Amino acid sequence: MKDFRHIGKDIPRPEAPDKAAGKAVYIHDLVRPGMLFGKIKFSDHAHARILRIDTSKAEKLPGVKAVITAYNTPELRIGFVRDNFALKKDKVRQFRDEVAAVAAIDPHTAAEAVGLIKVEYEPIPGVFSPEEAMEPGAPLVHETDPRGRPMKDNRHPLHYHHESGDVKAGEKAAKFVAQGEFSTQLVQQCCMGTAGCIAEFDMNNNLTMWAKTQIPFLAQRDFNQALSAMGLQNKNTRVIVPTLGGGFGTGLDTHAYEYIAILLAFRTGKPVKIVYTRDEEFANLSPRQSSRTKIIQGCDKNGKLTFRHAEVLQDNGAYTSWGATYPTVMMMPATSLYRVSNVYFDAKLVYTNNTYCQAMRGYGNPEFTWALENNMDQLAEKAEIDPFEFRMINCNQPGETTPMGLKVSTCGLKECMESVAGKLNWKKSRSQKKQRGIGMASLIHVGGGGRIYRSDGSGLILKLDDFGNVNTYCGGVEMGQGLHAVLILEIAEALGVQPEKVFINPTDTGTCPWDVGTHASRGAFMAGNTAIMAAKKLRDQIFEHAEQLFPELAAKNLKKYQKKHPDYAPPDFDIKQAAKRDRFDLVDGFVFLKDAPSEPWTRIELGALLRAIHFREQGQMLATEVFYDPPNELPDFEKGYGNMSATYAYGAQGVEVEVDTETGEVKILRMVAAHDVGRVLNPPALKGQIYGGLAQGVGYALYEQLQSERGRITNPNFRDYKIPTAHEMDFPIELDLIETNDQFGPFGAKGIAEPGLVPTAPAIANAIYNAVGVRIRDLPITPEKILAALEKLKSTKD
Amino acid sequence: MKAPLSFVLNGSNVTAEADGSTRLLDLLRVSLNHTGTKGGCGEGECGACTVLVDGLAVNSCLYPALEVEGKHVTTIEGLRTIDNKLSIVQQAFVDTSGIQCGFCTPGMIMTAKALLDNNPDPTDEEIREVLLGNLCRCTGYVQIVESIKTAASRLKENR
Ligand code: FES
Ligand code: FES
Numbered sequence: 035m036k037d038f039r040h041i042g043k044d045i046p047r048p049e050a051p052d053k054a055a056g057k058a059v060y061i062h063d064l065v066r067p068g069m070l071f072g073k074i075k076f077s078d079h080a081h082a083r084i085l086r087i088d089t090s091k092a093e094k095l096p097g098v099k100a101v102i103t104a105y106n107t108p109e110l111r112i113g114f115v116r117d118n119f120a121l122k123k124d125k126v127r128q129f130r131d132e133v134a135a136v137a138a139i140d141p142h143t144a145a146e147a148v149g150l151i152k153v154e155y156e157p158i159p160g161v162f163s164p165e166e167a168m169e170p171g172a173p174l175v176h177e178t179d180p181r182g183r184p185m186k187d188n189r190h191p192l193h194y195h196h197e198s199g200d201v202k203a204g205e206k207a208a209k210f211v212a213q214g215e216f217s218t219q220l221v222q223q224c225c226m227g228t229a230g231c232i233a234e235f236d237m238n239n240n241l242t243m244w245a246k247t248q249i250p251f252l253a254q255r256d257f258n259q260a261l262s263a264m265g266l267q268n269k270n271t272r273v274i275v276p277t278l279g280g281g282f283g284t285g286l287d288t289h290a291y292e293y294i295a296i297l298l299a300f301r302t303g304k305p306v307k308i309v310y311t312r313d314e315e316f317a318n319l320s321p322r323q324s325s326r327t328k329i330i331q332g333c334d335k336n337g338k339l340t341f342r343h344a345e346v347l348q349d350n351g352a353y354t355s356w357g358a359t360y361p362t363v364m365m366m367p368a369t370s371l372y373r374v375s376n377v378y379f380d381a382k383l384v385y386t387n388n389t390y391c392q393a394m395r396g397y398g399n400p401e402f403t404w405a406l407e408n409n410m411d412q413l414a415e416k417a418e419i420d421p422f423e424f425r426m427i428n429c430n431q432p433g434e435t436t437p438m439g440l441k442v443s444t445c446g447l448k449e450c451m452e453s454v455a456g457k458l459n460w461k462k463s464r465s466q467k468k469q470r471g472i473g474m475a476s477l478i479h480v481g482g483g484g485r486i487y488r489s490d491g492s493g494l495i496l497k498l499d500d501f502g503n504v505n506t507y508c509g510g511v512e513m514g515q516g517l518h519a520v521l522i523l524e525i526a527e528a529l530g531v532q533p534e535k536v537f538i539n540p541t542d543t544g545t546c547p548w549d550v551g552t553h554a555s556r557g558a559f560m561a562g563n564t565a566i567m568a569a570k571k572l573r574d575q576i577f578e579h580a581e582q583l584f585p586e587l588a589a590k591n592l593k594k595y596q597k598k599h600p601d602y603a604p605p606d607f608d609i610k611q612a613a614k615r616d617r618f619d620l621v622d623g624f625v626f627l628k629d630a631p632s633e634p635w636t637r638i639e640l641g642a643l644l645r646a647i648h649f650r651e652q653g654q655m656l657a658t659e660v661f662y663d664p665p666n667e668l669p670d671f672e673k674g675y676g677n678m679s680a681t682y683a684y685g686a687q688g689v690e691v692e693v694d695t696e697t698g699e700v701k702i703l704r705m706v707a708a709h710d711v712g713r714v715l716n717p718p719a720l721k722g723q724i725y726g727g728l729a730q731g732v733g734y735a736l737y738e739q740l741q742s743e744r745g746r747i748t749n750p751n752f753r754d755y756k757i758p759t760a761h762e763m764d765f766p767i768e769l770d771l772i773e774t775n776d777q778f779g780p781f782g783a784k785g786i787a788e789p790g791l792v793p794t795a796p797a798i799a800n801a802i803y804n805a806v807g808v809r810i811r812d813l814p815i816t817p818e819k820i821l822a823a824l825e826k827l828k829s830t831k832d
Numbered sequence: 833m834k835a836p837l838s839f840v841l842n843g844s845n846v847t848a849e850a851d852g853s854t855r856l857l858d859l860l861r862v863s864l865n866h867t868g869t870k871g872g873c874g875e876g877e878c879g880a881c882t883v884l885v886d887g888l889a890v891n892s893c894l895y896p897a898l899e900v901e902g903k904h905v906t907t908i909e910g911l912r913t914i915d916n917k918l919s920i921v922q923q924a925f926v927d928t929s930g931i932q933c934g935f936c937t938p939g940m941i942m943t944a945k946a947l948l949d950n951n952p953d954p955t956d957e958e959i960r961e962v963l964l965g966n967l968c969r970c971t972g973y974v975q976i977v978e979s980i981k982t983a984a985s986r987l988k989e990n991r
Contacts, residue, residue, distance in 0.1 A: 046926050053934030054922040054941060056868020056908035063867035224969050226872045226880060226935040279870075279935030280969055312873040514933025514970050718929035722975055726932065729972030752877035752967060760963035760973040764956075767974060 196674020204341025208332025227279015473800025493547025509549025562780020727790025842910025
């Protein structure tokens with residue numbers, strides 16, 4: 035294995051000291067001179083016509099600077115299918131619809147003013163489940179599509195499909211078949227720092243947005259479109275990303291509150307800040323989408339999968355954000371987790387009057403893996419094969435191309451599953467008694483970018499200064515995952531400098547190169563590949579200049595050295611002769627000739643060389659900009675084909691549980707997580723990603739559900755919406771980081787931000803089944819559901 | 833009606849104004865410009881707003897500002913040493929990767945400090961027990977517990 039100087043080393047995150055000191059500036063802390071506070075008036079109905087909005091009282095309240103509605107502002111269409119509006123006119127389609135907004139001198143006045151806005155509605159019957167929405171004659175959520183053509187029903191125009199092989203033949207070849215219907219719930223991302231932004235115009239009507247975003251450049255495009263719609267042609271937005279209090283997918287789209295802040299800032303000529311309170315965040319920020327999956331799989335007598343048939347139905351809510359594209363990722367496990375050649379996958383979405391949904395960590399993968407990995411255990415049982423053995427029989431292999439056309443470069447799935455089985459003492463633990471059980475589940479995820487836009491690219495600018503510092507401009511977003519620490523290691527390694535010399539500048543569309551966004555576990559992968567490209571270009575530049583300047587500098591060095599050591603006789607070596615660009619190296623911030631004897635004066639500090647390049651006639655400063663777009667394809671999602679990532683991450687997680695059959699309570703006794711990470715770049719950051727993902731998976735499995743009653747969120751607080759605390763997470767977690775050294779990964783690494791969440795819930799469900807013989811099909815697995823299932827099990831046995 | 837208020841903030845006497853509905857969190861963040869303390873829920877559920885009042889960890893989002901009259905309040909800004917270094921507890925969070933997005937961090941560190949001031953040698957259970965009031969969405973708590981253990985052992989060495 036190659037020896038790395040920096041890769042794989044623990045370095046503390048560069049931003050951690052400021053965070054520990056309370057000095058990091060989040061959107062909540064940011065203040066601009068003259069700043070006003072915006073507040074939104076949300077709908078009181080899930081579905082209603084707006085008859086009248088009376089803002090007169092609000093306008094008269096002292097301290098109020100503007101009150102806006104869709105009736106006195108330009109129409110701003112938002113969302114990637116343009117079916118949403120910043121402010122709603124004529125009709126509301128969900129409880130969180132924005133009907134008006136105010137800007138005032140302080141948050142208190144803004145809230146009071148919103149309370150004074152009176153809206154008259156005429157309620158319309160709503161639809162609150164896909165089934166209800168698809169009934170003949172059901173009320174239409176949208177009467178027309180975004181282009182104004184009448185909608186016949188509530189079916190969403192997006193549709194995802196994949197067929198490969200011959201499913202009929204696969205069914206015939208199956209000796210055993212298992213089927214099930216599995217559902218997942220609405221879940222909130224629950225960033226500890228709520229959503230917010232500040233919008234500010236300069237006197238040329240260009241906009242600066244401080245945004246809690248993971249997609250600064252796509253946000254810039256969205257906001258620029260809004261500026262055009264406001265009649266501000268050829269104006270530009272600069273998006274600046276402050277310290278983020280978590281992301282988890284919430285920053286992948288632009289939000290109505292951001293456009294409202296823009297409208298208010300333009301109206302008042304002052305900076306306007308909108309920050310959600312926690313209950314606003316729960317009720318009004320798009321959560322993870324719910325899903326229902328019907329799955330059937332069959333295998334032959336040896337346990338080899340012969341077919342897989344899956345149909346997904348998603349409640350899209352009233353408008354469209356990235357939740358509607360989860361099936362683009364669901365297709366990946368559906369076609370490519372375990373070897374199966376005959377596959378049918380179909381996913382449909384239906385508009386309802388529920389809250390609309392956006393991205394969250396895992397992005398459709400946890401939803402589908404929930405169904406698939408439960409069903410794998412069901413089928414293993416039918417075939418009377420141990421579920422670990424059953425998975426091993428169908429394990430993916432390096433080098434294979436899956437039915438979706440995914441090209442598997444490296445694959446550590448076998449090692450991951452073996453590791454989990456070994457650590458859990460699989461055979462023995464499967465047959466324990468006393469309501470204890472173990473289970474496992476595996477995963478595949480994009481590990482080498484994920485092309486869901488036309489570009490999957492990322493840029494990087496490295497600018498060297500007179501001190502040998504590397505000033506870095508990266509379009510990727512640090513949101514707590516550790517991107518900056520990893521980027522520093524990657525640059526230090528690739529360029530040959532000390533990590534302390536690498537400085538990362540704030541993410542700002544005005545200074546940083548374009549990046550599609552920090553999603554799909556692509557941050558470290560992309561950053562590393564750009565670092566390698568940029569380092570190569572910079573090293574070439576440095577060594578080119580060194581041909582001329584290095585001998586002079588070395589001679590000066592020697593002189594100085596000889597002054598101090600008069601007896602020193604230099605070895606017989608002609609530096610001028612040897613100074614050829616391809617003979618130089620740069621390590622730890624020193625430039626030297628590879629063949630030169632290692633003497634105190636033959637190593638030139640990078641800063642000294644850079645100064646020599648700069649301060650002379652026709653001097654130069656060295657910098658480079660690169661753009662890396664990984665070798666992957668934009669799949670055709672209606673056909674379900676295309677190699678969406680350059681490489682894929684694999685993993686397996688196992689869990690031991692104890693189920694209290696009196697109370698239905700599930701206690702996790704321990705978890706093991708084995709992940710094919712390609713290469714460990716920064717161990718503590720990597721572990722933090724897996725621990726954190728796993729904890730979110732535990733919440734998903736056992737505790738979390740955004741309760742919606744006819745479209746109204748009824749548990750918008752941490753009292754009623756339980757995320758895991760240190761108590762729920764009080765069990766040992768054993769990690770095994772398996773390095774497969776991927777050819778496309780920077781230094782061999784794959785993306786690893788999401789996988790920890792993906793298989794956690796089905797692993798727990800499989801363990802519960804092993805413990806007490808009941809399989810819960812609807813997330814979350816609550817004590818009530820377990821008790822009801824145990825009751826049913828008892829009555830069928832009696 | 834605003835009333836004058838004086839108390840000790842991070843070792844210095846301060847005066848401010850507050851009324852009966854002012855929360856300590858807003859007094860600190862808005863009136864006194866100490867934004868190190870975070871608000872994550874405003875309802876006593878998340879612990880991001882934890883500060884020490886006379887050495888006890890409290891949720892500043894629930895604590896009436898007027899009640900700090902004459903008391904000692906310590907916030908995350910008050911933990912740095914006189915030569916402007918991170919305190920041992922803060923440094924332990926940095927070194928042991930107890931920090932991801934960092935939004936829960938000031939509250940976590942204040943809770944940890946209150947614990948270690950009273951119980952220099954806590955067990956894992958005791959650590960997890962006090963962390964119950966501090967939510968973290970990023971870390972899964974593993975490296976936070978490790979950070980507090982690191983802090984405890986470094987504090988012991990320093991004694
Ligand atoms: S802000 Fe005080 S407990 Fe959450
Ligand atoms: S580090 Fe992000 S919430 Fe704890």
